[in-house]
Amino acid sequence: MSISESTPLNIVFAGTPEFAAKHLQALYDSRHKVVAVYTQPDRPAGRGKKLMPSAVKVLAESENTPVFQPENFKTEDAQQTLASLNADVMVVVAYGIILPKVILDTPKYGCLNVHGSLLPRWRGAAPIQRAIWAGDKFTGVSIMQMDEGLDTGDVLLEKSMAIPPAATSATLYEDLAELGPPALVETLDNLLELSPTKQDEEQANYAKKLSKEEAEIDWRLDAQQLHRNVRAFNPWPICWFTHQGQSIKVWRTEVVESLEGAPIGTIVDVDKTGVEVSVGKHNLKLCTIQLPGKKPADVHSIINGKPDLFKTGMVLGE
Structure with a gap:
């Protein structure tokens, strides 16, 4: 059965950049309750290297949601803090910190991840960029039940879109930031009735990080x-x-x-x-x-x- 309107989910959200903040905003706008937010520690930015909060932190504080910023989840204290929140589910979007198995198993319904590709294609760090780089015609978002592997968990819901011919990573990022949030809310609304689909390992590939060296133009390429x-x-x-x-x-x-x-x-x-x-x-x-x-x-x-x-x-x- 689907989760009834009388029993909204208590959600812990984990994310860092603007892409994640758009998903967090969708959760605030939904009938579910965000009980806490995790984001990476403030980082130096700009010419003055002043410590700056993430987009997710700024949004969470504006909603008066408790914010936690551990460097990782290796300590017992960090693990117990999450457990004390009694979350039904943890939603992870572009968080940038690896979650150990003890964390994945803590929420009642585990941890869900929003990934910017049609899994198992383009697992890893740069799925949006690699889809354009490879000349893919389609991409999308996958809502996945997280496990210990790198984007290897069962897929609960996918939404696809055609990649516009002139798309850059910047514009496609914005397109997926519009596609992902309603897909996430749809998944949460129907969490108990969705059938997880195992990924086909034979179709899997890896979206490795970009580098300045790779960006040098080689005129020998077509x-x-x-x-x-x-x-x-x-x-x-x-x-x-x-x-x-x-x-x-x-x-x-x-x-x-x-x-x-x-x-x-x-x-x-x-x-x-x-x-x-x-x-x-x-x-x-x-x-x-x-x-x-x-x-x-x-x-x-x-x-x-x-x-x-x-x-x-x-x-x-x-």
């Missing part, structure tokens, strides 16, 4: 892959290449037909729409870039001020 990289690595770590002794970031590109047959990395055209670079079957047009110490800007405005920066025949990366 244009489609480079275009996906630019979108996947936006807003971090941002694709980049070295030209005339400076590191230039690439924020937006287009794939265009290749008629030149020029050597890889060669600039074949420069106009107000961008800088066209030869990368194989198709060419890659650099549309929005960022010079060191400057803000991202359309290429044509940069060329107006620096006409010698990009010229036809130059080979990028030399």
